[in-house]
Amino acid sequence: MSLQKFTPLIQTTVADSIQVKQSFFDTHLDAVETCARKIADTLTAGGKLLLFGNGGSAADCQHIAAEFINRFAMERPPLPAIALTCDTSVLTSIGNDYSFDDIFLKQIQALGRPGDLAIAISTSGNSPNVIRAAEEARKMGLFVVGFSGTAGQLQELSDIPFCVHSPVTARIQETHILLAHILCDLTERILFA
Ligand SMILES: O=C(CO)[C@@H](O)[C@H](O)[C@H](O)[C@H](O)COP(=O)(O)O
Numbered sequence: 001m002s003l004q005k006f007t008p009l010i011q012t013t014v015a016d017s018i019q020v021k022q023s024f025f026d027t028h029l030d031a032v033e034t035c036a037r038k039i040a041d042t043l044t045a046g047g048k049l050l051l052f053g054n055g056g057s058a059a060d061c062q063h064i065a066a067e068f069i070n071r072f073a074m075e076r077p078p079l080p081a082i083a084l085t086c087d088t089s090v091l092t093s094i095g096n097d098y099s100f101d102d103i104f105l106k107q108i109q110a111l112g113r114p115g116d117l118a119i120a121i122s123t124s125g126n127s128p129n130v131i132r133a134a135e136e137a138r139k140m141g142l143f144v145v146g147f148s149g150t151a152g153q154l155q156e157l158s159d160i161p162f163c164v165h166s167p168v169t170a171r172i173q174e175t176h177i178l179l180a181h182i183l184c185d186l187t188e189r190i191l192f193a
């Protein structure tokens with residue numbers, strides 16, 4: 001095997017990513033299945049999923065919403081999920097006229113209904129726009145699932161907190177998207193298998 005300059009770094013990064021994921025799922029097995037059942041119950045009762053987060057987590061919101069609306073691995077009816085990260089007119093008007101901290105809050109107020117399920121994603125657990133929207137979602141009677149890192153306020157605001165223990169943002173995000181894929185898979189199996 002050839003050894004180039006960055007070979008050790010690549011190997012260490014891959015090993016670290018695997019270790020963070022393994023340790024997260026070892027300690028959250030029950031919570032993952034409980035969350036999938038809650039998502040399935042929400043959708044069966046006519047509720048919808050609302051997702052929000054910044055940067056890479058914004059991309060995750062769109063990715064996850066697409067899995068629910070289109071399909072993950074099974075031929076089945078579309079499921080309602082909205083990423084609050086997509087509409088540039090909404091995001092820029094709220095950011096411009098009010099505050100960037102309100103870009104998700106106002107969308108939760110406009111689109112959220114009691115019985116819906118919010119998925120709030122923040123690796124720091126402290127991004128003000130995510131925290132404000134999660135607080136509002138709880139007040140309005142939505143069920144809040146928080147994808148976070150080790151620290152931050154998001155975990156206290158979440159009905160189900162998923163805290164990934166790593167000091168590296170990228171490793172946390174990699175675990176979040178694996179978690180999301182597993183939740184999509186389980187939801188399809190619960191509802192349609
Ligand atoms: O994807 C990455 C880093 O991997 C970045 O875009 C990252 O998501 C951004 O810096 C976010 O603004 C971080 O926000 P948060 O996860 O702490 O709420």
Ligand SMILES: [Zn+2]
Nearest residue numbers: 056169170173
């Ligand atoms: Zn990233």
